[in-house]
Amino acid sequence: MDKTAIYYDIAYATQHSSQKMDIYEPSLDGVEPGTLFPLMVYVHGGFWMDRDKSDYLTMGRYFASKGIVVAVVNYRLSKKAHKVPVRYPTHNQDLAQAISWLVDNQSDYRYDSNNIHLVGHSCGAHMISMIALKPTDYLTPSSPYTIRSCIGIQGIYDISQLIRDYPDYISEIEFVFNSSSDWEAPQQIVSHGRSDYNASLKWLIVHAPTDQLVNPPQSSNFVTHLSQQCKYTNVESFTDAQGSHFAVVMKLGEEEEKSLDNLRSAILTFIK
Numbered sequence: 001m002d003k004t005a006i007y008y009d010i011a012y013a014t015q016h017s018s019q020k021m022d023i024y025e026p027s028l029d030g031v032e033p034g035t036l037f038p039l040m041v042y043v044h045g046g047f048w049m050d051r052d053k054s055d056y057l058t059m060g061r062y063f064a065s066k067g068i069v070v071a072v073v074n075y076r077l078s079k080k081a082h083k084v085p086v087r088y089p090t091h092n093q094d095l096a097q098a099i100s101w102l103v104d105n106q107s108d109y110r111y112d113s114n115n116i117h118l119v120g121h122s123c124g125a126h127m128i129s130m131i132a133l134k135p136t137d138y139l140t141p142s143s144p145y146t147i148r149s150c151i152g153i154q155g156i157y158d159i160s161q162l163i164r165d166y167p168d169y170i171s172e173i174e175f176v177f178n179s180s181s182d183w184e185a186p187q188q189i190v191s192h193g194r195s196d197y198n199a200s201l202k203w204l205i206v207h208a209p210t211d212q213l214v215n216p217p218q219s220s221n222f223v224t225h226l227s228q229q230c231k232y233t234n235v236e237s238f239t240d241a242q243g244s245h246f247a248v249v250m251k252l253g254e255e256e257e258k259s260l261d262n263l264r265s266a267i268l269t270f271i272k
C-alpha cells in the first residue's frame, strides 16, 4: 500500500491563487523517528504560460516512495487572457518565494532544508538555473538552507538561440517578456557566471535526443558553460532517455514505462 501523504494546494504566498504547491511526503513506516528526507522541488514546463502541478501526481508519488519529499510548484503563468499581464521574471520570483517558504516551514514537514534538489523541465530548467546561479538575487529565507543539486530536463537555457533555431516560437512567447532585452545578453542565463554562494552545487543536465520541441544543443552548450565559464566541477550530462519533450517527465513516475528506468535511477543516484 502506498502510504505517501499528499498535502495539496499549500499556499507559499498570497499575491495570487497560482502561488501554491503540492507536497508529497514519504511514508514514515520503518523510518527512524527524526529522520529528515531530501527535498526535491519540481518546476513544470509549458513555455512560462501553460500546464499545472497536477500533471505530476505519479511523479510525486514515485519519488516519495523512494524516500524523497517532493514539492511540485505552481507559479503565476503568462496568459494572454490576463488583464494585468504576468511577465518574466515573475515566474522566477514565485519559484524563489516557494523555495524560501519551504526553507522557513521545514519544521512542519520531514525534509532537510540543507538537502534541497531543484528539478526543472523545459522553461522550468531555465527557472531553476537562474535561481541556482544567482541565489542571493532571488532567495530570502530567514533560516539556513543548501541547494545541493540542480537537475534540468529537456531544458531551455539560451532563449536567443532557441528563437534562432525555431523562429516560429517568437510569436508564441513574445508576451511572456517585457521586451527582447529580457533574454538578450547580458541577462541571458548563459552569460551568467556563478555566485560563490555554493561552489559544490552539482548539476545533472538531461536531454533526450528524441526531443522535437527543444533541441539537445541547448543542454550540451549549457553543460560546457557550467564547467568552463562557471567552473563547476560536478556537471553530468545524461542523454540516455527516450520520449518526446513532455513524455519524458509526464511518464517519469510510471514504473511500467521501462524506457525511463535509466533516467529514474540516474536521478535517484544523483540525489541520494
Ligand SMILES: N[C@@H](CC(=O)c1ccccc1NC=O)C(=O)O
Pocket: 045, 046, 047, 048, 049, 050, 051, 121, 122, 123, 124, 213, 214
Ligand atoms: N505551451 C505549449 C508548448 C510548450 O510548452 C513548448 C513548446 C515548444 C518548446 C518548449 C515548450 N515548453 C517549454 O517550457 C505546451 O504547454 O505544450
